[in-house]
Amino acid sequence: MLRDALDGLTVVDFTQIGAGPTCTMLLADMGARVLKVEPPAGELGRGLGPGWIGDDSALFHAFNRNKLGVSLDLKSPDGVAVARRLVADADIVVESMRPGVMARLGLGPAQLVNDHPSLIYCSISAYGQTGPYADRAGVDGIVQADSGLMSLIGLAGGEPCKVQAPVVDVMTGYVACMGVLAKLAQRARDGQGGHLDVNLLNSALALQQSSLTSYFADGELPVRAGSAAPYSAPNQAFETSDGWIMVAAYTPERWRRLCELLGLQHLIDDPRFATSPLRVANRPQMVEALTRVFVTRSTQEWLPVLKDADILCARVATYEDVVRHPQVAANRMIGEVEHATLGTIRMPGFPINSAAENSQPSRPAPACGEDTRAVLLGLGYSVDDIAALLARRAIHCGEGASSPAAQRQAVYSQ
Structure with missing residues (x-):
């Protein structure tokens, strides 16, 4: 032991x-x-x-x-x-x-x-x-x-x-x-x-291993982006009707499934969002489109729907939530x-x-x-x-x- x-x-x-x-x-x-x-x-x-x-x-x-x-x-x-x-x-x-x-x-x-x-x-x-x-x-x-x-x-x-x-x-x-x-x-x-x-x-x-290595690679200073990952999208927190939910759906399969689940099939073939790097470059437009749907339901309603579609997600938990988390227990x-x-x-x-x-x-x-x-x-x-x-x-x-x-x-x- x-x-x-x-x-x-x-x-x-x-x-x-x-x-x-x-x-x-x-x-x-x-x-x-x-x-x-x-x-x-x-x-x-x-x-x-x-x-x-x-x-x-x-x-x-x-x-x-x-x-x-x-x-x-x-x-x-x-x-x-x-x-x-x-x-x-x-x-x-x-x-x-x-x-x-x-x-x-x-x-x-x-x-x-x-x-x-x-x-x-x-x-x-x-x-x-x-x-x-x-x-x-x-x-x-x-x-x-x-x-x-x-x-x-x-x-x-x-x-x-x-x-x-x-x-x-x-x-x-x-x-x-x-x-x-x-x-x-x-x-x-x-x-x-x-x-x-x-x-x-x-x-x-x-x-900051990844962030500094990225800076050495392209010389670009990182931009503060709240909860968003600088290297993939969507990979950030989205507002819901009663809080926030973190969603990571940046692989091609998960991006497609997320768009279908949200009723946003037209985004799948949108050239602005065809790849994760393009979604990073056009993040504000992507976030606006996804948020319009996410805010229609509560975090607790979205979690099982996203999980059933094998889309990585989690509530943005408070410490009150954390101490009741079943896996923590x-x-x-x-x-x-x-x-x-x-x-x-x-x-x-x-x-x-x-x-x-x-x-x-x-x-x-x-x-x-x-x-x-x-x-x-x-x-x-x-x-x-x-x-x-x-x-x-x-x-x-x-x-x-x-x-x-x-x-x-x-x-x-x-």
Whole structure:
């Protein structure tokens, strides 16, 4: 089972917000023991809302299941010393600091891989570890803009739009996870670890594989076209009497069947629409003709009619629709985790597993530092050692008068 594929491996996770936590969550989903290292006030992602589950953001819960929570003050020499102990016992380090920050802390790839040659060290940044933009900070939306992705999204003549789901962050997390898995396979052969440089810009460009290749082919800048595919037609959403329906009928057989079904047989031999490229070139006229028919019936009425004619279609679903989708239910893709104080938390599951594996329970995202004490005891620290580190504020154990949420609020209000 994939749920225990990485059993026995330990990951030290110095990441925050989206991309890095996605990578380490996937590793945890596959059975790795992931130690999420946060500052005493918690990582930045805990405070990004709205969308709250308890004191923390839904975003934090979405990307941090199945991890153990360890809290260290890396501005403290004692905190860095504990971090080095964690790494000495680990197989993989994943970090998402700005390039150079980890090295200044004495936790950079050159230092740690030199000390531990089998260590796999994955750095995730906005633009990469080298080059003219290496020192620039960046987040999902900034890189959506800088990579050209935002120029594709929206309506012709309208403002550019952002994909509201953080697709570049999530894509980068998957790319990083893929790199770590490849490095694990390589290490199994030669025993050597090494450094992986993964960044949001490269991942955003990879998302645009087809669009950029088309640009290289003809030099034409893509035009924003809403839901329409730039390379085929009809392949877009059409308005119905009560909503929208996505239709893909660009092959010759499906185009013919669609025209017959809609009572538009005269379009089959119309020279403007004879091929998919011609339909792309004459898309506005095609859309106008098809929409006049689609708006006469509801989405729910059109779906079975189109499916019976083997025309690819789907409602443009809201999240209310998605959570009731019968195939989502069959795939067990909406999972539940049980939190000791917050109750049941629902979120998407691991997309590779079978439905049977996805039905197994996951551990909720950890409270800040909730496992610090247990992890340090496991490393050989004594109770007195831990008490001394707490007294020097080098570590945080999820205890004390000031909650992480209150500490974050104090930090953000300064």
